[in-house]
Amino acid sequence: KDAQQPTTLTQNKNDDRDEELFEQYCLDAYDSYDEDDDIHHDLLNPRTPAYWRLNRYNRDDNVVELLDLPNEMILSIMNKVKPQAILPCSIINIGNHRLEQLVLDKCYSIDLSFDYYHSPYELLLKRFYSDVLPRIYNNIQSLTITLKHLLYIDAAIKAIDDKILPNLRHLKILAGRRRHYTGTPFTISFHYDSELHRSPLFSTIPQSVYIEDKLIDPVLSIIRYSPLMRSIDSFEFDHDAALLVPVNNEKLFFAQSYLTHVSVTLRELSDCVRLLNQLGSQIYSFTVSIVHVYRGNEDIISQLDSIFCCNLKQLTMIIYRNILSYEEHILPLLQHLSSVEHLTLLLAITVIGSDHFIDGYHLQRNIVSYMSYLRQFDFHIRSILQDAPYIEIDTIRQSFIEQQQSIDCTLDYFNNQYGQCQIYSLPFIGNRLDFISNRFPLFDFKNTFINVTILLLFDDVKSFENAFFERVTRALPRLRTLEISNQLEQEEKVNTITTNSTEFSHLSTLILHKIHIDYGEQLLCRTHLPNLVELVIRNDVLLTIIAQDNQQARNNCSNVETLFIVEPWIEPTNVHFKFFPKLYTNDL
Numbered sequence: 001k002d003a004q005q006p007t008t009l010t011q012n013k014n015d016d017r018d019e020e021l022f023e024q025y026c027l028d029a030y031d032s033y034d035e036d037d038d039i040h041h042d043l044l045n046p047r048t049p050a051y052w053r054l055n056r057y058n059r060d061d062n063v064v065e066l067l068d069l070p071n072e073m074i075l076s077i078m079n080k081v082k083p084q085a086i087l088p089c090s091i092i093n094i095g096n097h098r099l100e101q102l103v104l105d106k107c108y109s110i111d112l113s114f115d116y117y118h119s120p121y122e123l124l125l126k127r128f129y130s131d132v133l134p135r136i137y138n139n140i141q142s143l144t145i146t147l148k149h150l151l152y153i154d155a156a157i158k159a160i161d162d163k164i165l166p167n168l169r170h171l172k173i174l175a176g177r178r179r180h181y182t183g184t185p186f187t188i189s190f191h192y193d194s195e196l197h198r199s200p201l202f203s204t205i206p207q208s209v210y211i212e213d214k215l216i217d218p219v220l221s222i223i224r225y226s227p228l229m230r231s232i233d234s235f236e237f238d239h240d241a242a243l244l245v246p247v248n249n250e251k252l253f254f255a256q257s258y259l260t261h262v263s264v265t266l267r268e269l270s271d272c273v274r275l276l277n278q279l280g281s282q283i284y285s286f287t288v289s290i291v292h293v294y295r296g297n298e299d300i301i302s303q304l305d306s307i308f309c310c311n312l313k314q315l316t317m318i319i320y321r322n323i324l325s326y327e328e329h330i331l332p333l334l335q336h337l338s339s340v341e342h343l344t345l346l347l348a349i350t351v352i353g354s355d356h357f358i359d360g361y362h363l364q365r366n367i368v369s370y371m372s373y374l375r376q377f378d379f380h381i382r383s384i385l386q387d388a389p390y391i392e393i394d395t396i397r398q399s400f401i402e403q404q405q406s407i408d409c410t411l412d413y414f415n416n417q418y419g420q421c422q423i424y425s426l427p428f429i430g431n432r433l434d435f436i437s438n439r440f441p442l443f444d445f446k447n448t449f450i451n452v453t454i455l456l457l458f459d460d461v462k463s464f465e466n467a468f469f470e471r472v473t474r475a476l477p478r479l480r481t482l483e484i485s486n487q488l489e490q491e492e493k494v495n496t497i498t499t500n501s502t503e504f505s506h507l508s509t510l511i512l513h514k515i516h517i518d519y520g521e522q523l524l525c526r527t528h529l530p531n532l533v534e535l536v537i538r539n540d541v542l543l544t545i546i547a548q549d550n551q552q553a554r555n556n557c558s559n560v561e562t563l564f565i566v567e568p569w570i571e572p573t574n575v576h577f578k579f580f581p582k583l584y585t586n587d588l
Contacts, residue, residue, distance in 0.1 A: 085112055088128070108142065112128075112144065117176070147174070151222065170232060185508075186534060205454065233258065260285065262279065262283060263287035267290075284311055293325055318347075319346070322349065331367070340371050342376045343371065343379075345380075346380050378425045379425050383423075385419050385420075390419075405426075407424065407425050437457075443474075477506075479504055483511035490516070494526060507531060510535050511536040517544055520544070527552075535564070
């Protein structure tokens with residue numbers, strides 16, 4: 001601004017001999033600033049060299065700034081930013097080439113699943129679509145989005161000259177299982193199906209998100225013709241959202257893609273058979289969770305012969321709700337997929353028409369012998385048998401002698417006339433344990449079940465005592481969902497007012513449906529649950545705990561956003577809202 005300033009100074013400001021003069025010039029210009037002054041604008045603009053030069057002179061010599069750090073340290077800092085998509089939105093196009101390049105090198109995997117309805121990220125994502133995506137679309141190899149992003153990202157891709165993400169290979173779509181206003185993930189669906197508890201040893205969680213039938217076709221159509229599908233060979237859909245595969249085989253599930261890797265959850269076994277027919281010889285790896293396997297569906301058998309998946313090498317099948325037609329439908333399907341080399345089975349089977357649990361002899365005779373290329377077989381199979389004859393556990397172990405792998409097993413007999421056998425390969429591959437009693441070898445020095453996140457405790461023979469829960473916290477440090485089904489009174493009474501050191505650090509979902517009140521007090525009044533956000537509980541138990549006005553219970557319930565009151569089923573009232581200050585009843 002000052003007319004007396006030498007005109008040659010700007011030309012020479014990068015010369016080390018003029019550093020002091022340039023510093024004084026910058027400071028004088030800053031002190032005499034005018035809003036319309038271009039020089040002052042440059043000094044305040046991080047995109048100009050003048051800004052960084054002035055910043056250099058104005059700082060303490062002992063202060064280390066971000067750009068003073070080596071790339072390795074900057075990348076380490078960047079890796080701590082959550083969600084990661086904030087990085088490109090915050091740095092790309094700000095004018096710093098070094099930071100931009102570091103971010104661009106990280107843009108091979110993009111995850112937008114942090115977003116939810118009414119989230120504070122709306123402006124951030126608009127910037128991602130308009131400014132960031134055109135800069136990084138050639139870099140993206142893996143993309144994770146929610147259903148709400150499909151139309152937006154399709155429009156953004158169509159605005160790019162290539163109209164495709166050329167290097168995208170893996171696409172994962174989530175249903176958006178989060179609270180609309182808080183973004184909190186939830187395990188229990190829009191309603192809690194209490195009727196499922198009437199079936200003996202029948203698992204109910206997690207309850208899948210069902211996309212409404214009237215929305216299935218539009219959703220699949222958007223996915224099918226999305227430009228995202230043109231280059232990918234690997235597709236994954238939310239494991240907690242069950243899909244229906246169109247019955248019309250001419251309307252392929254993935255019309256524009258040549259998929260070799262697919263991972264989905266389907267409503268019924270018939271959907272699985274139809275999808276395998278559609279994928280055919282192109283499929284190499286198939287992971288499928290199936291919600292229901294009904295009896296008497298003859299159409300499945302007639303469609304099995306048309307399956308031609310000769311290149312299928314990796315198969316994972318997950319069915320946690322009891323299969324009622326295992327020998328009718330599951331075995332014929334597995335026997336038909338003879339090219340499999342790596343097989344993983346996580347199944348719950350109600351044995352019908354036999355008095356034998358599923359054991360090693362059965363697996364060898366009915367599955368392994370049909371897969372001549374099989375090299376690796378991992379499994380966790382829970383078989384349930386009514387009026388089960390008593391057998392020794394060593395009988396089950398001996399059935400695996402010829403198999404050259406580590407396995408273990410458990411047997412349990414309950415007073416409800418049902419027996420249960422669990423067989424599993426080692427190391428344990430599942431993330432859940434269902435209908436675990438006091439007699440299950442949950443506690444061992446090998447930490448066999450350390451990765452379990454879902455636990456269903458059941459016992460009608462013996463009560464679960466305080467010491468049992470203390471050991472559970474040590475054996476399952478990652479536990480997120482806990483259901484207790486035990487109506488037996490605890491034998492060792494503990495003062496309700498006393499709070500012990502038991503803590504489930506990550507537990508977010510607690511189901512106390514078929515319980516004695518002792519377990520309500522045990523978990524809510526005498527255990528620390530800092531992350532509890534979902535609670536299912538008997539009405540009489542809850543009213544008793546509220547009446548006690550226990551401080552630990554208040555603390556545990558202070559963050560609960562989902563509350564289902566059962567036996568009888570009632571909607572929350574003012575009494576409950578006072579005890580659950582964050583309760584949202586219409587925010588799913």
